[in-house]
Amino acid sequence: MKGLCARFVKAPVLFLLFSMVFSLSLTRLPFYVSARDEASSAIGDADNALRHAFEAILEAERAGANVSGLIARLNEAGLFLAEAEIELRGGNSSGAVSEAHTCFVMTESIIEEASSIKASALAERRESLWQTMLFSLTGSTSFIVLLLIVWILLKVRYFEKLSKMKPEVASDVEA
C-alpha cells in the first residue's frame, strides 16, 4: 500500500520537475535567437549605410572632388563593420551590435560631407568650364582677326609688287 502511494506521488513530481526544466530551456532559447537576429540586423543596416556612403563618395569623385580624406574615414568605419562580422561569427552578438552601431554612426557624417563636396566640385567645374570656353573663344577669334589683317596687308603688298614689275619682250617672236 505504502509502495503504491509512493509510486503515485513520485510520477507526478517527476513529471512536474521535467516540465519546469523543459520550459526554462525554452524561455532561454528565444532570447539567444533574438540576440543573434538583432546583431544580423544591425550589421545589415551598417553594411547598407557603408555602401551608401561609398556611393556618395564615388559621385563626389566623378564630379572632380578630392575624396582622400573621406576614403580614410570610410576605411575606419569599414574596420568596425569587419569587426562586427567577425564577432558575430565568433558568437559574440552584443559585441557585433556595438561595432555595427559605431560603423553606422560614422557613415552618416561621411554621406553628408560627400554630398557637400560634390556640390562644391560641380560648381567649381562649371565655373572653370565657362572660363575655359571664354578663353578659347576669345583666343580663337583674336587669332583669326589677326590672320585676316595680315592676309589683307599681304594681298595689298602683293598687288603693289605686281604692278611695279615691267613686262619683258621676247627676242624670238616671229614678225
Next chain:
Amino acid sequence: MLRLEDYKAVFATLGLIGVLLFASPTLGFVLRLPSGEKFSELWVLGPEHMAEDYPFNVGADVSYLVYVGVGNHMGSSAYYVVYVKFRSQSEPLPNATAGTPSPLEPLYEYRIFLEDGKSWEAPLNFSFSDVFFFERWSRVRTVRINDIAFGVNKLALWDVNNTGYYYQLFIELWIYNVGFELQFHNRFVDIWLNMTG
C-alpha cells in the same frame, strides 16, 4: 615669288592650327580619352615583406605572420572585401576558370576602400591550437587569426606523396561592382601549410 593661292593655303592651315590650339583646353573638358586595362592586385608576402620565407611547416600554439596586400587599378575608387578562409586538402578552392569563390565560410575579413592607383597592406597573424594526430589523420580544432579564435574542426589525411598533413590558408578578393553588389573578383592567393604537431 609664290602665287596668291599658295599664300591662301598657308594662311588657312595656320588659322586651323591656331583655332585647335585655343580650343584644346575646352575640348579637354568634353572629350574622355580611353583608359587602360582595369584590374586589381592581391598579394601575400612573408614576414619580411618579401615573396619568400612563407610559413610552411607549422605547429600548434606558434604564431606565424604574413602580409596581405591589395592594389587598385580600376580607374576609380573601389570597395574591396578580403576574406580569409582555411581548408583541408579535400575541401574546395575557388575556381579561377569559372570565376567562382570557394563555398567555405570565411573566418576573418578586411573591408578596404582604396582610391585608384593606391595600395593597402595589413599583417595577418595566425596560429593553431587543439591539434590532434591519430592513425593517418590530423585534426585542427581552432585557428586564431589576429588574436581572434575560430572553431574550425578540419581533418587532413596523411599525404603519402608529399609526406605530410596538408592544409591551406587562402585569401579571396571580393569587390563591390557597379550595381553595388558584392562579388568575387576572381583573385585569390594561398599558403600551403604542413601540420607537424
